Amino acid sequence: MNNMNAHMEQFNRLVNIMDELREKCPWDQKQTIETLRHLTIEETFELADAILDKDWNGIKEELGDLMLHLVFYAKIASEQNHFTLAESLESICEKLIRRHPHIYGDVKVENEEDVKQNWEKLKLKEGKKSVLSGVPKSLPALVKAIRLQDKSRQVGFEWKNIKDVWLKVDEELNELKEAVETEKQDDIEAEFGDLLFSLVNYARFLKIDPELALERTNRKFIDRFNKMEKMAEAENKIFHDLTLEEQDELWNKAKSKEIQ
Numbered sequence: 001m002n003n004m005n006a007h008m009e010q011f012n013r014l015v016n017i018m019d020e021l022r023e024k025c026p027w028d029q030k031q032t033i034e035t036l037r038h039l040t041i042e043e044t045f046e047l048a049d050a051i052l053d054k055d056w057n058g059i060k061e062e063l064g065d066l067m068l069h070l071v072f073y074a075k076i077a078s079e080q081n082h083f084t085l086a087e088s089l090e091s092i093c094e095k096l097i098r099r100h101p102h103i104y105g106d107v108k109v110e111n112e113e114d115v116k117q118n119w120e121k122l123k124l125k126e127g128k129k130s131v132l133s134g135v136p137k138s139l140p141a142l143v144k145a146i147r148l149q150d151k152s153r154q155v156g157f158e159w160k161n162i163k164d165v166w167l168k169v170d171e172e173l174n175e176l177k178e179a180v181e182t183e184k185q186d187d188i189e190a191e192f193g194d195l196l197f198s199l200v201n202y203a204r205f206l207k208i209d210p211e212l213a214l215e216r217t218n219r220k221f222i223d224r225f226n227k228m229e230k231m232a233e234a235e236n237k238i239f240h241d242l243t244l245e246e247q248d249e250l251w252n253k254a255k256s257k258e259i260q
Contacts, residue, residue, distance in 0.1 A: 015085065018071045022079075033076055040069045052215065098122065120154040131155050142211055145200040153204075162205040169198045227254035 021028040043065045050058030074085035099122050101107035102115065109115050120131050128134065131154065135147045152158070159165045176191040203210040228250040232239040239247070 014067065014071055018068070018075050022075055028072075031072065031076070033073060036069060036072060040066070043069060052212075098126075117154050120151065142196075142200065142214065145197050146204070146210065149201055149204060159201070159205070162202075165198070165202050165205050169195070169202050172198045224251060224254040224258075227257065 047062035078084045097104045102109040172195040179187040179191040
């Protein structure tokens with residue numbers, strides 16, 4: 001059996017299982033697009049964890065879980081006469097062909113940037129009112145900032161060089177300091193947000209994914225903190241009873257072990 005036949009066989013099997021579960025399983029019968037939503041978000045984050053861990057078995061499993069959710073949404077939509085799974089698949093196929101004229105048409109591109117710019121221009125021709133309209137409102141703020149900046153860049157709204165971007169970061173930092181001195185909480189929050197947004201911009205110029213960079217730091221903090229707790233336990237001490245100086249000493253020990 002070739003790969004195409006294997007793909008189709010297993011996909012059809014999933015669709016048939018979904019039909020059967022929807023008909024016979026009390027839990028599956030009760031689900032709606034609203035009840036599935038938070039579960040889908042959870043599955044997406046589980047996939048994100050597996051990707052960060054480079055856990056290929058985990059990625060395989062989580063992809064399957066997500067595919068189940070996609071089939072589930074299409075099943076509910078079909079039951080309510082909104083659209084079918086086939087129509088949804090046809091929609092994405094047509095969109096991919098339409099938005100890749102350099103593959104399925106006679107448009108010439110030189111690099112990845114040309115592809116991205118064409119993509120955004122085609123979306124506007126399709127009726128999108130703004131290049132930013134495709135950014136989901138419910139995205140986490142840091143990820144949303146990345147997407148907003150990336151999309152605006154595709155239509156030329158971009159800094160000319162990295163030095164100017166850093167000057168903007170420095171400017172926002174000074175404005176935050178001034179806001180802190182006023183002790184006006186709303187102003188402080190606004191300026192702190194501006195600083196974070198400018199740092200995300202700077203990260204893009206450094207060719208760094210700020211979400212991944214922050215997650216790397218999160219994981220490093222978790223690892224060091226866990227080591228601190230274990231060291232305190234090994235010394236028969238209760239961590240939360242230690243002074244800040246004692247905790248800081250454990251932190252430095254945990255940090256030094258990473259260097260060794």
